[in-house]
Each structure stands twice: as structure tokens, then as C-alpha cells.
Amino acid sequence: MTVTTNQSVREVLNQITHDPRYKNVMRMDKYDIPQTFLTLACLSIFTLSCYWYLTGTIPWWLAIPFNIVAVFLAFTPMHDASHRAVSSDSFVNDLLGTAAGQILLPGMNMPAFRAIHMDHHRYVGQDGRDPDCGLVNVPKWAGLSYLMFTDIHWLTWFFKHGRDNWSPRIKMYVYVMIATVVGLHAAFLLSPYWAEFLLLYVVPQRLGLGLVAYTFAHIQHPHGMTWEKEPFQSTVHIYESSPLRGLMFGQENHHIHHLLPHLPWYRYRRVWELANGILHKQPIPQRGWLKPAPEPIYVPGAEAFAPVDVRVVSIKEVGEGIRSFEFEPTDSDTLLPEGAAGAHMDVYIADGLIRQYSLVSHDEVTNRYRIAVKREDNGRGGSRAMHELTEGQVIKIGPPKNNFMLYENATRFILVAGGIGITPMLAMAHRLIRLNKDFELHVCARNEDAVPFQEELSVSRLAKHVHIHLDQDNGRSALSPEKVLANPGEGTQVYICGPGGFMNWLRESAIGLGWKDENIRIESFAAPIAKDVENHPFTLHLTKTNKEIEVKADQSILDALQHSGVEPAYACMQGTCGTCITTVVEGEVDHRDAFLSESEKSSNTAMCMCVSRAKGDRLSVEL
Known part of the structure; x- marks a missing residue:
């Protein structure tokens, strides 16, 4: 299952991804300086440490800690590359991630690791589907030492569960990786350099892998919590006072990584600011690097909703x-x-x-x-x-839901209401007064008697912001978009609420006047997917190859494509990054993503293949 079937987390995701600052937070360059530096750092430390030991410059007891550090550093670029968060260029992204991954596991390839790690993201806490479950609840007979053999654990999981759900192509990459790892180990262990291989690679790699698994998996997920049922409780936030949180490369905010996995690690902190700090209000458990989270973990029951x-x-x-x-x-x-x-x-x-x-x-x-x-x-x-x-x-x-959030970080606001559309605008106007923000409230009505809340609009603190526009004799609104929306600005947000035709007219006028889509907000009562949503099978038609693929009820479109030998790019698997967007040619889409705007969804011309589906029995896409 995907996160989009959970109402509370879907609402939060929509609020975050529609914040005007979100696109800048998720922006990725071809050559990302922090990610490239981290990749070169781990490779350099490992190479120099081995060279210095072999030339007698440093002793073995110093070379091993250096290489443990290299292994620990290597995980972050390898991990982020699986989410395409190292470079905007797919080749560069996978190249850097694979290069760093060789320190963790010689012969590692990105398609195999990406498949393993994405299953963890999609099925956190679900036995059999989450490959990291055994790293959270380690076997008692092994204790934490089990974490040093994470790769063997993943391999065991693959043969028991993963290969039944993956495409032939991905399974081939796994088999190639296994053969390469075994071959390289055998070659070195049978060579005259077997002692150096054990000392410089096997020992630090096992210790480093244990440290990686403890830091980035074992302490990050409370046992028994699943991403599907308890999304905000299935990941943790490391205490601000924890002395080692600075060495976690963003994963001290692991809950943010699971919400928005396509972001590079050094941008997680900026997500706290988005959507008026909505994440601060979520019941996310906290713990230290060593100190576990207090139990029992609070999970809101059905009564909360x-x-x-x-x-x-x-x-x-x-x-x-x-x-x-x-x-x-x-x-x-x-x-x-x-x-x-x-x-x-x-x-x-x-x-x-x-x-x-x-x-x-x-x-x-x-x-x-x-x-x-x-x-x-x-x-x-x-x-x-x-x-x-x-x-x-x-x-x-029912409890309030907010698909029309007032993004309070903007410097100026233009609120435009048509008739009864004034209801959310009044709430916004009073909030903006309390925040001492610059705003205008434009109220359009048929005649003076039809203006709602006249007494409230005439209150002194609000009155100076209010502009009334009565319909003309020909029935058209007296509001002039050319005047009201004359100065498009990055720091200005336009909010529109009223009849459908009224909102479409103003939105199209704003776009024509140079406003960006992300600076225009239109009221929407689009409700989140119900908890008991049932998927149905449908036929996916690929127009470029004239191929038809059957998508099962328990499959995503991406899963069905991969099983059929089609490998589109993806990064988040929960509709927040836009990597897998494709053009819709025919058929109606059941949009379940948090990336596309309401206008883009209503146009029915594009879809996120990782979470969205067909409303009917057939859907044609440009693939």
C-alpha cells in the first residue's frame, strides 16, 4: 500500500507540497555540491587510508577507524541516489551513488539497491514486505551484532519475499550483484593479499555497516508501527539535545525523509518551515541516538477523527x-x-x-x-x-480539513471572494490582521443587499482592507482583474473563492497577467481518499508502443510497467516529487498524488504513475 490511503498524512503532504517554497526546497542541480563532496570524501578517505597503510605511513589500528568512517559516509550518497536526490541527471546520480556504494558492498548496483530500499519506504513495518523489519526488531540470539550483516539479511529477505514481487529485470540486477560480490570476495581471499583485504575492507566494512544499520534503520522505526496505519508514529525525530544527531546527515529528521524521500539530506530542516510549521503539530515520537522513545507511543485513535x-x-x-x-x-x-x-x-x-x-x-x-x-x-x-x-x-x-491553507510566509495577499465564497476569506482576513500582514479583501456581489457580513466588513480594523465590487447592469462583475491583479510578485499570494466560473475566470486572468500557478490559490473541497478505498483492476494502454498492460488491484502502475519490461524513472513512490509524471492521452485519472495542482488534476492531461490510477476500466498514457 502507499501513504496516500491515510487521510491525515495525505492532508499534511498536500499542505507541504503546495507551499510556494516547496519547489525551491526540492530543486536539484546536475552537480550538487554537498552530495558530490560527500561522495568524493568517502572515496578519498578509503583510498588514502589503504594507501597509507600499505606504504607503512599509518598502522593498522588507525587504518581501520579511517575506513569505518569512509563506510559510514558512503551510505548517505548511495541512499540519496536511490531517491534520485544526488543529481538532477539520472546518469550522474546513479554514477555517484554506485561509486560510493562500492565501499559498502563491492559490486553493488543502483537498480538492485533502489528496489530494496523503495520497498522499505512503501511498506514500513509490514513483515514480509519491508526488508528492514529485521533490522528494527533484531533476533534475540544475535542482538545488535546482527546489524553488521545487513546485506545478508537483505539477501535472505529477497529470496523469501522480494523476488516474488519484482520484475525479471530487477531480479537480474540482484543476481548480478550477488555474483559480483561473491566473485570479488573469493578473488581477494584466494589471492596473496587476503590478509590486507580482511584488515582494510572486511573488518571495517562489517563494523561500518553495523553502525550504518543502527543509525539509519534500527533506531529510526518503532517496532510494531506501520507506514500505512501509523505514518507519523512509524518514524522518529532524534532529540535536539542528542550529542550525535549532527553526524546523522539529515536522518535525525527521518520522518521528513519518509514524507519527502526525494529531498537531499541537507534540506530536511527546511521542511519544518513549510505549511506554517504543520509538522510541529504532528504526534511524531522522539528518541536519542542511544535513548529509546518513551513507551507506549501515542497513536491517535479513531475517535480523533x-x-x-x-x-x-x-x-x-x-x-x-x-x-x-x-x-x-x-x-x-x-x-x-x-x-x-x-x-x-x-x-x-x-x-x-x-x-x-x-x-x-x-x-x-x-x-x-x-x-x-x-x-x-x-x-x-x-x-x-x-x-x-x-x-x-x-x-x-467532522474535524476541520484544510485544502485551502493560508501560507503565512508570503509578504502580501490578495483575497478575492465571490458571494458566499467570502466565508474562508473572512477567516483569512482576521488571521492576517493578527499577523500584521499587507492584504486586500475584494468582495464581489450581485448588489448591495447580496454582500455577506456587511456589518463585520465595516469594522475599522477590517474596513480599510475591504473593496466591494457590485455587478454591472449587464450582469458582469465590476471587478477588474487588470487593476486588482496588476502587479504579479513572488512574495504575493492570490486566494480566490466563489462559483466555479468566477474562480476559473479570475485564475485565467491572473495567468494571462503573468502570475505563476503556485501563487494562485483556489478553494477546493476535494476530500482525501477514504480509509476503506478499494482499488480495481484496469487496462493501461501505452500509445508509443501500442502495448496494453493489465494493472491488478493490488499493483501500482509503476509495478505493472516494471513487470512488463518498461522502466520509467521514479524517486518517491508516494506522489510528492513529480519524477514519474506522464502525459494522459485518454481515460479519466483517479489522482492520488500531492504534487500536481488542482487545476492540473482537473485538466486530466498528466498523472503521477506511482500512486494514481484509472477511474474507469482503461487508461491511455504517452509511453
Whole structure:
């Protein structure tokens, strides 16, 4: 399974990957200085240490520690290369990763290691599918010494589990690697230099491999936690006070690596800043390099995401056909979850009738939510049912979800609301006032009576930011995109909410005026995939070769392609990097990635093959 079936982590991923700074964080050069330096450093240390020992410059007891350091350093470029996080050029990336990998395992090749490591990322904590499970819960008879034989553990796992799930091509690479490793060891051990080989390579390689496995696998994953069910608890954060965390090359933030595996190790820290620091709010266990995480590890139960009973405490007319509703929990001990600006929630109006409404405000002092609903007599019935509610009535609401996050790091904001689209904008406006940010709030309405929340908009602190645009006699909006959106800027974010046609008009106008797509935010109630989502099989048609491939219900498109001999590039396997994006020719896509924008998804012209699927029985892609 993939991370995209978990609602909470998918929402966080969407918020992070749509932060305007995300593309810069994931940017990769052809020759990345830190990664290239680390690769050359480990190769140089190992080569010089061996040379100095063989020429009598240093004793054996100094050569061994040097080579252990080289083995430890070699893991990071080899590991990052498996995620294509060493170079933007595939050849350079795999070359550097493979070169460093020879210190860890002579004969190692990138396709084989990438397959092993990607299965770990996809199936963390799942016995039989995660090749690193045995490194977390080591056999009692061996203890931590087992970690020195990580390569043998992986080999055992491959013959028991991996080869049943991998393509013939990947299995061939594994067999080639095994033959090369065995051949090189046999050649050296049968040569006159067998003693030097044992001293300079085998001993430091085993000790270094044990140190690598302990640092980057054993302490990073609490036993019993899986990426599918407990994504935020299946990886750890190393205490800031831990003295050895500086030697972990980013993996002290291992949870960030599993969320965004395609990032180079030295950029993990920057992810903490994205999406208003959303990761700081997640229940991620912490531990030291030696000190284990406190037990039991807290895992939010189903009750954390379950609807709660609330009482309608206030209903007010706030515009033509628009009513606001205030809710508070029926249980005074229930604390409503944070309702950040831009969030919406499910309202269970009646049996089988669930609608999504944006939060106008969350008053933490009174423990109340406020929403507003416009009555639509020709709608599906939700707004009519809402307008039939009475004060004191009890209904259920779900926890807030946020697909329309206010990215507070921007320097300037332009908020544009059409009619009832003002609801999330009011929450944003009040938040921006508290942050002392520069912003404009443009409200478009049919006429003066149709302007929602007139009294609130006239409040002095808010009034100076508000611009009202009433429709003209011909029915067109009086708002002029050429004036309101006249100055595109990197530090400015445009937020638009209103009827579909209104939002599309403004977005297209903004693009035409030079605004970048990542600086334009449009309200979306697109809900995360339900936990009980069921995949169905479908046929994938490759237009360039006219080949048809059957994708099973338990397969990703990438898995099916690889089993059929097609090897597209990939890096993250969870829809956050865009490496495996391909053009869609025909068929409707079930988008499950966090990389493509809502407009790109709605255009149905591209898809991430690692997680997305076909909605129907057939899909054609340009491969």
C-alpha cells in the first residue's frame, strides 16, 4: 500500500507540497555540491587510508577507524541516489551513488539497491514486505551484532519475499550483484593479499555497516508501527539535545525523509518551515541516538477523527439568503480541534446528508465554530436543510480539513471572494490582521443587499482592507482583474473563492497577467481518499508502443510497467516529487498524488504513475 490511503498524512503532504517554497526546497542541480563532496570524501578517505597503510605511513589500528568512517559516509550518497536526490541527471546520480556504494558492498548496483530500499519506504513495518523489519526488531540470539550483516539479511529477505514481487529485470540486477560480490570476495581471499583485504575492507566494512544499520534503520522505526496505519508514529525525530544527531546527515529528521524521500539530506530542516510549521503539530515520537522513545507511543485513535455532537447555539441572517451558524460541543469537556484559516468541515445535517462548509471562525475562548450557508433552492438539498435548523438543535460535525491553507510566509495577499465564497476569506482576513500582514479583501456581489457580513466588513480594523465590487447592469462583475491583479510578485499570494466560473475566470486572468500557478490559490473541497478505498483492476494502454498492460488491484502502475519490461524513472513512490509524471492521452485519472495542482488534476492531461490510477476500466498514457 502507499501513504496516500491515510487521510491525515495525505492532508499534511498536500499542505507541504503546495507551499510556494516547496519547489525551491526540492530543486536539484546536475552537480550538487554537498552530495558530490560527500561522495568524493568517502572515496578519498578509503583510498588514502589503504594507501597509507600499505606504504607503512599509518598502522593498522588507525587504518581501520579511517575506513569505518569512509563506510559510514558512503551510505548517505548511495541512499540519496536511490531517491534520485544526488543529481538532477539520472546518469550522474546513479554514477555517484554506485561509486560510493562500492565501499559498502563491492559490486553493488543502483537498480538492485533502489528496489530494496523503495520497498522499505512503501511498506514500513509490514513483515514480509519491508526488508528492514529485521533490522528494527533484531533476533534475540544475535542482538545488535546482527546489524553488521545487513546485506545478508537483505539477501535472505529477497529470496523469501522480494523476488516474488519484482520484475525479471530487477531480479537480474540482484543476481548480478550477488555474483559480483561473491566473485570479488573469493578473488581477494584466494589471492596473496587476503590478509590486507580482511584488515582494510572486511573488518571495517562489517563494523561500518553495523553502525550504518543502527543509525539509519534500527533506531529510526518503532517496532510494531506501520507506514500505512501509523505514518507519523512509524518514524522518529532524534532529540535536539542528542550529542550525535549532527553526524546523522539529515536522518535525525527521518520522518521528513519518509514524507519527502526525494529531498537531499541537507534540506530536511527546511521542511519544518513549510505549511506554517504543520509538522510541529504532528504526534511524531522522539528518541536519542542511544535513548529509546518513551513507551507506549501515542497513536491517535479513531475517535480523533470521528464526528462530534454539537449544538446550534446561534443562527443569524448575514446577507440575502445567507445565514451564519455557531456550534459548540454538547459535551463541555470536548475541546474542538484547531480550525485554521481556509479550513472546511463535514456537517452531518441529517441521516445520509453530509455537506462541506468553510469555517468563518474558530473561537478558542468560547470553544465554538462558525460557518455560513447560502440557501440554494435549486441545489441538492443541503443548504435548504441547513436553513431549516433551529437554535438548540443537535447535529454532528467532522474535524476541520484544510485544502485551502493560508501560507503565512508570503509578504502580501490578495483575497478575492465571490458571494458566499467570502466565508474562508473572512477567516483569512482576521488571521492576517493578527499577523500584521499587507492584504486586500475584494468582495464581489450581485448588489448591495447580496454582500455577506456587511456589518463585520465595516469594522475599522477590517474596513480599510475591504473593496466591494457590485455587478454591472449587464450582469458582469465590476471587478477588474487588470487593476486588482496588476502587479504579479513572488512574495504575493492570490486566494480566490466563489462559483466555479468566477474562480476559473479570475485564475485565467491572473495567468494571462503573468502570475505563476503556485501563487494562485483556489478553494477546493476535494476530500482525501477514504480509509476503506478499494482499488480495481484496469487496462493501461501505452500509445508509443501500442502495448496494453493489465494493472491488478493490488499493483501500482509503476509495478505493472516494471513487470512488463518498461522502466520509467521514479524517486518517491508516494506522489510528492513529480519524477514519474506522464502525459494522459485518454481515460479519466483517479489522482492520488500531492504534487500536481488542482487545476492540473482537473485538466486530466498528466498523472503521477506511482500512486494514481484509472477511474474507469482503461487508461491511455504517452509511453
